[in-house]
Amino acid sequence: MEKYCNNSWAQIVELLNSNVQSGLSENDCEALRLKYGTNKIDLPSGNKIYKHILNALKQKSIIINLIITIILFVFEHYLFGIITALILLLNLILIVMHTIKRDKEIGALERLNSADTVVIRDGAQKIIKSEELVMGDIVKINKDSVIPSDIRIISANEIKVDEKSITGEAFYKEKFESKIVGNIFSLTDMKNILFKGSIIKSGSGLGIVISTGNSTQLGRMLTMLTYASNRKHNFGTMISKILERYLLIYFLGIIIIGSYFVYTGQDANKNYICTALFALGCFPVTIIAKLVFKNIIKSFRNENIEIINFSVFNLIKDVNILFLDKVGAISKKEMIVKKLFINDNLISTEDPYVKETTFDRIVEISLVCNNAIYNPSDDSGKGELDELAFLSYAARKKIYKAAIDSRNSKILDIPMDSDKRFSTVVSKFNNRYRANTRGNVDDVLEQCTHVMIEGIEKEITDEYKAKIKEVDMNLSIEGLITEGFAYRNFTYEPSKSENIESNMVFVGIIGLENPLEENLENTINRIKDKAIVPILFTEESKLSAITNAKMANIIKNNNQVVAGIELDSLNHQELKDLLCRVRVFCRVNPEIKSKIVSLFIKDGHKVATTGETLGDLPALNLSNVGIGKGKASTIVKKVSDVYIKENYLDGFFKIRDFSRVFDGNIDRGFKVYFIALFSELLTLVGSIIMGQTGSLEFGNVVTINGVLFIPLSLIILLKKGRDITRNEMIVRSFVLSIITMVSIYKLGDKEAAIVTLTILSIGILLFTLFNSNISVRKFSNELIMPVISLLVIIIAVISMILINGILIRDIIGIEIAASIIFLLIFEILARKWQNSLMR
Known part of the structure; x- marks a missing residue:
């Protein structure tokens, strides 16, 4: 999928042997359909009621009651027979309705296969059924259109799209046709792609089909959902056997x-x-x-727990491995700015504010590279925890994002990705331009040739870089989460094609604390007392994870913590051997996470996993109990067995x-x-x-x-x-x-x-x-x-x-x-x- 984002639309059109003006030829469509498959998603069909009836009739309890009814009629006890038959019929109807209801919401997506779509073929506009689309088709997009397949945008006229069912984001996303610079970290970064099943809320445009049917993002999710549904819904079977x-x-x-x-x-x-x-x-x-x-x-709904799969009550009692995300389980959903390293000094955030260039610069960068919304009057906000922490700290120093934004108009946004763990915002101020960067200290430091000390830019030496890394390490050992900040000034407006994130000036480090829960000791003991092994996933550094995991009494030795980068080179057996001792995994990607979960399951463990993003879908699907949490999208919830927005650990035990x-x-x-x-x-x-x-x-x-x-x-x-x-x-x-x-x-x-x-x-x-x-x-x-x-x-x-x-x-x-x-x-x-x- 990344190749479709990182290349221009013209290159994609050429790659798929299509043409923007004339589209595909009707003669070529059948060959493309045979090669890439149809655009029809295989969904549980709502009209195959007889299959549900046949499955219900296979239950021995139904067979016994059917035999009883027949005997009553044979013995000419018609009133007994009629009542028994009615109860049997009612039981049968409710069983069938229950199984149909499980598939109903997925089956309702059948309209995606049959909806009308405007395409360009043989140089003319045509209206066809969505299931007839093939790779390379040129599709016209208008307001209220349901996107019929995964589409790379060719031209966009103020397109805003609702893709909550795909990405989980509640707000409308702006989309454009330009290629994206750098690697793609998640689906939300694919701003030049329209996903099948999302809805155009405003604007219009043109696009080319890059994925069809079960190969689309929605198709892969629904395949996962159907598998989970068939495998996990076993409560009725248990009742029937008793x-x-x-x-x-x-x-x-x-x-x-x-x-x-x-x-x-x-x-x-x-x-x-x-x-x-x-x-x-x-x-x-x-x-x-x-x-x-x-x-x-x-x-349970009254306690803010949404039971999605009633069989969770049958599945959860045997769980002996509990995979947890650190935030929301052992630590609070908040971060606090605790320390700053600037001007070659480590300072406490409690120190009084003194107007100084380097301090103002690091705070300014933290606010420019910030998408959170914060209300200083009641210390509330919405957004990423670290960004809210920056806003809160700045507000305490009487520095506000609105004032900073009024002086810095955003020109360009270069997101973080898996290869470079930092993001950059290019802003315009006083007829000049500045690239503002924040992210992983080591990665940011690699891009820097200078350092700001007391407002003066000085060439950075290897010795000073070593000192910065030492400070970063010490802050991590204290259990703090660190971020590095840098900038680069331009006298002209930089373009996406040039290497903006280079020759930067390092400003400093901010250390954030993610406070542990007050009753954490009781929580961990409660988990262990139930003969459950807690295993933690965290996005913090390995050193910080070791400190916090020891404080939480999850680990005793440092070798029980491993970073995702250490796992990339391991083969299957090496990874399996490692799992015997590891209790904390730092910065692992979704692929490794699902691999870890699957290895525990293959060893016969009963596993519960938490998740809220699309990257968590494989792990949620594989686990015996999937717990959706936080801002989980509709698809993530459906793959999960239960959804707990807040305090999911308490919800798990309830x-x-x-x-x-x-x-x-x-x-x-x-x-x-x-x-x-x-x-x-x-x-x-x-x-x-x-x-x-x-x-x-x-x-x-x-x-x-x-x-x-x-x-x-x-x-x-x-x-x-x-x-x-x-x-x-x-x-x-x-x-x-x-x-x-x-x-x-x-x-x-x-x-x-x-x-x-x-x-x-x-x-x-x-x-x-x-x-x-x-x-x-x-x-x-x-x-x-x-x-x-x-x-x-x-x-x-x-x-x-x-x-x-x-x-x-x-x-x-x-x-x-x-x-x-x-x-x-x-x-x-x-x-x-x-x-x-x-x-």
Whole structure:
């Protein structure tokens, strides 16, 4: 991509065998399409619903419920069959909708493939579909155009473009046709390139297609996103496997017992078989899952944590390697100017301001080469941390950027890149011109032939250069981040083609502090206590990184820190051996970062990585848990599993701690449901023995399994509770069923149905409340679901009484009250017994 930026548009047109006036020939387009590929991005297609349905139908839980539905219809229990079929259909629809929703936002980009585009071919303007574009096509660009491919600008008429989805920058970018001098550090530096998927907000122009389809920046990102989506979304699979295990055990049990009755000719007991199967199939698991997902996501959003992939709760609990960016994790998101080296002296920033030429010059350069916005009245601002620090320091000395800018109009901006770690702004002042440079001290010093001391430019000697480097090293050892400053005066306006950044005058060094977090020791101990190894990425020098990492208790030895430049020459095995000891990486490029992450994953580690730029995409995509942070773009967020704008380390632990609780809650949820189901099945068996035919009927099953378990599940899944053992499941089930059978003994069918519904429902509700540690002493939000559950039971009982026209006898009321009191006492005693065991 850099070659398209660094060469003139005329050279690019010639390179691609095109012509600005006539464009490509239609006869050549098909050959180019075969050579470079089409301009169509392979996206998850929104119209292939059948594939989502087929994938859902492969789940064993769906297959079991489908078999249950078929059996109910075969046994001519049509009402049971219809309800089970409706619940099955609803579960299926919600599963399919969930998978479609995952792809929807990506699939919406399908319009990029089919949008109309104006091109020049065979000397004439034509309107074609975007997917028909080929490398070398000449494209016309107008306001509100969606850029159809990656395009090198040929002519630009005040073009401003919204490329937030590509670069993450919220403001509109100005674009031009001139070639860019020097290497390109990031996509944001490619100011003569328009990226596929961005939108022209103003202006017009002409450009040539330099990349199509999956080869575009957007295409590569979406390929990464699709891969991450397919690999990481495993929460539904985990839930399905747990459900399958329970369903299969109960289903086989019912089928085996039912087959015996059918085989022995006891056809009358087919009703019991169908009721048992109906109870098994009448479970709206996806409705419960959707409500739980919604509540949890909302809860985390209130804490400024955006859950993008719900499977993060399944992925994060096994993480044992945590890659961190220094700023925002162990250090604050701020920098402070602490020391200056000027006039052969090291001075403190607390010293009073005395007007002096060298001091004024270094401050002036720090403000000219500065894109941050700062408000001195409340010490707030927006921009890079070092630039904000320069503005804050200058304001304390009563020097303001607005005043400096009014005297220095910007003429030319030469950005920093990977080969030269400094940037330059050429400004005009008093009919003269000055190149103002700031960046890495060593790199800036290499461009200098003179040094300013007390306002006088003197030729710089090798000895003095050595002293400057020594000062820089000492400041780094103190843990400061250093930047060098230089300038060069011109009597004429310099052009981009000449070597502006040479023969410069060195002014001095500014040392900045990036303060460590106050509670850092607790934070690092918290990470290590969880058996997680923290590994740091930082942009500071190696010496500064060693000092700060030791202060943070991340390293003990200097050889645990390595600079990116040291890694460039290592082969695969050497790099792998190095990773065993290194805990801090300084100034590594995105390629090396993703390589480091992949090596840890190949070794079997579970890795979490943070990132916010497009360069972080590969590492985020490879890691088990990707954490987007800060100013992450839309694409970066989508590749991430979670987005935490601020305090992402705290957010990581909130998610991890909740995942452990949630994992236990899911297990409890299924166990409570199958306690209810087992109790129902035992009650059915007891009814057969007692000759009671109406104890568990359609209304009971629908109320308990289909309705009541929705609020009960929210209580269980959202509130931490006690673990439930298998023995406890069996004991609870027998207690519930025995009390129910005793209560319905010698009752009529309709009365027995009401008693069964009441006792089973209240029993399950009481167990859920005691197990979930919900306080009933005062009303709170956590009591809403129990109140709803109680209302469901009351409404269901009253409805059954009214529908069946039953007059409740005193004995029935007494039996129900006695049963509830017994269950309440049983739960109180059971809880006390559990508490005594825990002691």
